Amino acid sequence: MRDSASVQQRLGLTPGTPPILSLKSVSKYFPGVIANESVDLDVYPGEIHALLGENGAGKSTLMNIVTGIYKMDAGELIVDGRRRDFSSPTDAIEAGIGMVHQHFKLVRAFTVAENIHLGWPETPKRISRNSLETRTAQLATDLGLAVNPKAVVADLSTGEQQRVEILRVLARDAKLLILDEPTAVLTPQEARELFTALRAFTARGNAVIFISHKLEEVLEISDRITVLRNGEKVATEWTKDCTEKSLAQLMVGREIVLTETHKKSAIRVKAAPVLSLSDVSLKGEQDTVLKNISFDLYPGEILGIAGVAGNGQRELTYVISGLSQPSSGKIVLDGEDVTRAGARALAQKGIGHIPEDRLHSGMAPTLSITDNAVLREYGAPPLSRKGWFSPRGAANLAREIASIAEVMVPDFNMPARNLSGGNQQRLVARREMRIAERILIAAYPSRGLDVGAINTMMRYFLELRDSGVAVVLISEELEELLSFSDRIAVMFHGEIMGTCPTDKADAETIGLMMGGTRQEDLP
Amino acid sequence: MTSMRLQRMPLAPPRVAFALRVLSVVLAILTAALVLWGSGHNPLALGAKVISSTFGSSFGLEDLSLLFSPLIYCGLSVAVALRIGAWNIGAEGQFNFGALCATGVALFVSGPVWVILPLMGVAGMIGGALWILVPTLARAYADVSELITTLLMNFVAMLLVYWLATGPWLDPSGMALATTSRLPVSVPAFWGIVHWGLPIAILIAIALSLFVTYTRWGYEVRIAGANPGAARYAGMPVRTQLIGIMLLSGALAGLGGMMEVAGTVGRLQGGISNNYGYIGIMVAVLARAAPIGVLATAFFMAVLLNGGIVLQSQGLTTHTVLAVTGLILLYAAIGDEAAHYKILRTKAKDG
Numbered sequence A: 001m002r003d004s005a006s007v008q009q010r011l012g013l014t015p016g017t018p019p020i021l022s023l024k025s026v027s028k029y030f031p032g033v034i035a036n037e038s039v040d041l042d043v044y045p046g047e048i049h050a051l052l053g054e055n056g057a058g059k060s061t062l063m064n065i066v067t068g069i070y071k072m073d074a075g076e077l078i079v080d081g082r083r084r085d086f087s088s089p090t091d092a093i094e095a096g097i098g099m100v101h102q103h104f105k106l107v108r109a110f111t112v113a114e115n116i117h118l119g120w121p122e123t124p125k126r127i128s129r130n131s132l133e134t135r136t137a138q139l140a141t142d143l144g145l146a147v148n149p150k151a152v153v154a155d156l157s158t159g160e161q162q163r164v165e166i167l168r169v170l171a172r173d174a175k176l177l178i179l180d181e182p183t184a185v186l187t188p189q190e191a192r193e194l195f196t197a198l199r200a201f202t203a204r205g206n207a208v209i210f211i212s213h214k215l216e217e218v219l220e221i222s223d224r225i226t227v228l229r230n231g232e233k234v235a236t237e238w239t240k241d242c243t244e245k246s247l248a249q250l251m252v253g254r255e256i257v258l259t260e261t262h263k264k265s266a267i268r269v270k271a272a273p274v275l276s277l278s279d280v281s282l283k284g285e286q287d288t289v290l291k292n293i294s295f296d297l298y299p300g301e302i303l304g305i306a307g308v309a310g311n312g313q314r315e316l317t318y319v320i321s322g323l324s325q326p327s328s329g330k331i332v333l334d335g336e337d338v339t340r341a342g343a344r345a346l347a348q349k350g351i352g353h354i355p356e357d358r359l360h361s362g363m364a365p366t367l368s369i370t371d372n373a374v375l376r377e378y379g380a381p382p383l384s385r386k387g388w389f390s391p392r393g394a395a396n397l398a399r400e401i402a403s404i405a406e407v408m409v410p411d412f413n414m415p416a417r418n419l420s421g422g423n424q425q426r427l428v429a430r431r432e433m434r435i436a437e438r439i440l441i442a443a444y445p446s447r448g449l450d451v452g453a454i455n456t457m458m459r460y461f462l463e464l465r466d467s468g469v470a471v472v473l474i475s476e477e478l479e480e481l482l483s484f485s486d487r488i489a490v491m492f493h494g495e496i497m498g499t500c501p502t503d504k505a506d507a508e509t510i511g512l513m514m515g516g517t518r519q520e521d522l523p
Numbered sequence B: 001m002t003s004m005r006l007q008r009m010p011l012a013p014p015r016v017a018f019a020l021r022v023l024s025v026v027l028a029i030l031t032a033a034l035v036l037w038g039s040g041h042n043p044l045a046l047g048a049k050v051i052s053s054t055f056g057s058s059f060g061l062e063d064l065s066l067l068f069s070p071l072i073y074c075g076l077s078v079a080v081a082l083r084i085g086a087w088n089i090g091a092e093g094q095f096n097f098g099a100l101c102a103t104g105v106a107l108f109v110s111g112p113v114w115v116i117l118p119l120m121g122v123a124g125m126i127g128g129a130l131w132i133l134v135p136t137l138a139r140a141y142a143d144v145s146e147l148i149t150t151l152l153m154n155f156v157a158m159l160l161v162y163w164l165a166t167g168p169w170l171d172p173s174g175m176a177l178a179t180t181s182r183l184p185v186s187v188p189a190f191w192g193i194v195h196w197g198l199p200i201a202i203l204i205a206i207a208l209s210l211f212v213t214y215t216r217w218g219y220e221v222r223i224a225g226a227n228p229g230a231a232r233y234a235g236m237p238v239r240t241q242l243i244g245i246m247l248l249s250g251a252l253a254g255l256g257g258m259m260e261v262a263g264t265v266g267r268l269q270g271g272i273s274n275n276y277g278y279i280g281i282m283v284a285v286l287a288r289a290a291p292i293g294v295l296a297t298a299f300f301m302a303v304l305l306n307g308g309i310v311l312q313s314q315g316l317t318t319h320t321v322l323a324v325t326g327l328i329l330l331y332a333a334i335g336d337e338a339a340h341y342k343i344l345r346t347k348a349k350d351g
């Protein structure tokens, strides 16, 4: 280990500068799980410190301890040289530590200005809407985070909402900002803006702890990296000395071979499409969210859907999985009109759906892991016979799904929300793959997964494809689409701009189509 | 040196939770005793009186059973709705209206007892379901909160019963001032004055609890109650389930009303519901909406109510009893939260 003097010097601090945050032998146990074991961590002013680890390694738990959401079972927490013991997030905020969670905690019906001032002791007791907005605008310029104070949160994009969250934290004079997988839901452009804001923030002598599974971006943004494995800290390294490979190895504890994804061109066993959409449109509350979508999906192919999030991808998955009924148009599954068949019928016909928002639509977080694991298969034998439900059968199936998903579950009766974010995603993904006999719709399936889990999942997608299942893969990561799909369709404002085979596609033309150029108008 | 610290756990260990429940009851009774003592009564003597007159004789036990039974029906009614995330504040009204419908059958349909009694049961259930129908549809189709609507319906049902019992259906013999005539049929008793309404209630509770764990519908209701979004995603007919469960909730309270009028009271009269519907909310909440739990909490509430009646004969008002039930609820809520905490002894390091 390096002596701390050199750490400060390398960070450009005067020798002897104390860390903003220092954890000493912090441990946290849940029934049957060691979430953190004797973790040491020092975060200095001016640094962006990345926290890495596999799903369930204990990253979120450790940060929840730092922000007073959980209490540690052993160890010490030192903030600015003082030993602290936070009993609530408010205490942590007062000590200058703020956290932005992966699931935002904004009031959606309120404006940006109202959200910023909500629950803030410094908000004057009586204040007009106008002065709230001026104060917000002032804060925004001071802190270098562009927001529109008048806008209602529900109307903002994910990236903008996150900026409001960050502004909310920074306005309370945070010196340490903790971000839990902040870029998982951002477009590359929004991620870039976030990084600029973070750099400006640390340049003022503040610090950031940054949790992410995207090694590339961790290498780009951080100064130092701490890696957790099974709740223990395995190393803190200077980012300059790391590579994606070395980090992956630290996380897993052995050399990981990312299986080369041999892209055999899809076998077209049947020339007939498994699913055809013709002229499908969907009206939303205000405007049309899907406009005249037509495409054929063939068995044994992976169809990638590219596009900036919010351009109708979610609605498209809803229409195909039967969660929404199109306002016009026709959907045909293996020759059968299923336009109005509904979600249950389509699931029974072998359409699996990994939803974009697992917590709100794919799971019931307060119910047991067992109840959640059997959500797709509860209605058929061996779980149900003639209306009777077998709890034992459910428990068996849940165990089976958890074991192939490689999720360690100490107690299947524990509410599913206690699982780590990535483990929730793994369970949902496995549950859906099991029923996907014809089609698997996967919306941002790698969100929240660690590198190894993404690799395993993608390998499984390829296996599904080779066995004749059609996979619809929605992703914001062009690279993922280019390396796994057989064809790529690009969505913009609820329309498909064009579709092309992956071997004829390049990042540039896809980029143009994502920006709204139709394929036929391409140069 | 060791220091002690509190730690909040995400799940309360069941044994601790149960112990704290018991403790909260004891504390509530102690508080009440203290207040009684402060106001010049002898709590020990009063307590002894309550216990001896409740458990000391078969009359006491019979009275207790007659309170126990309607509380089960109402508790189950509220609990069932809670399972799917609906607050049925209107068990009181459904109870009244169920009693009213059953009375209608008894007074105006003639036939052999074995036809009329089941018919009254059905009428009671249909009545209860009808009384929650409008709030149900409003919630299912227009997302109108059932909290207020079910509550409002209570007053209507209550007034309706008063009006019928003192007006159109008033006992023609002129013997009674504010009730209907004695119903020609009644739910047979099996022990003293205790009628079959009680065992039937217990059977229903057991059936419901099996239903929750061992039927496919029970599973679906669990999902829909916890996250309607997930239920829709799995293709469950969420709206139909909500409607079905809420109507069932109303029917249970209505059946309770039928048993009350045809088993316990024998005639329809104003105030026949005796606040059972409201106390049922407490019964269900204390039981955490578990049907078997309802049996325990309903029994407990029956003991309290019965105690209250005994105390009244000792010159205390009903408010005392209401205060005690309120206290229990308060302490139980505190206890539930406290059950999440565990005390940690940490060895503080030297220096």
Ligand SMILES: Nc1ncnc2c1ncn2[C@@H]1O[C@H](COP(=O)(O)OP(=O)(O)OP(=O)(O)O)[C@@H](O)[C@H]1O
Pocket (backbone or CB within 6 Å): A030, A031, A033, A034, A035, A053, A054, A055, A056, A057, A058, A059, A060, A061, A062, A418, A419, A420, A421, A422, A423, A448, B010
């Ligand atoms: N409230 C809780 N009750 C029980 N176990 C919990 C609770 N919270 C977390 N755990 C367990 O602690 C372990 C660490 O979880 P944590 O959420 O910290 O992982 P993580 O590193 O953030 O993973 P991910 O990358 O998937 O988000 C997991 O095994 C998880 O199931």
Ligand SMILES: [Mg+2]
Pocket (backbone or CB within 6 Å): A059, A060, A061, A180, A420, A421, A422
């Ligand atoms: Mg996490």
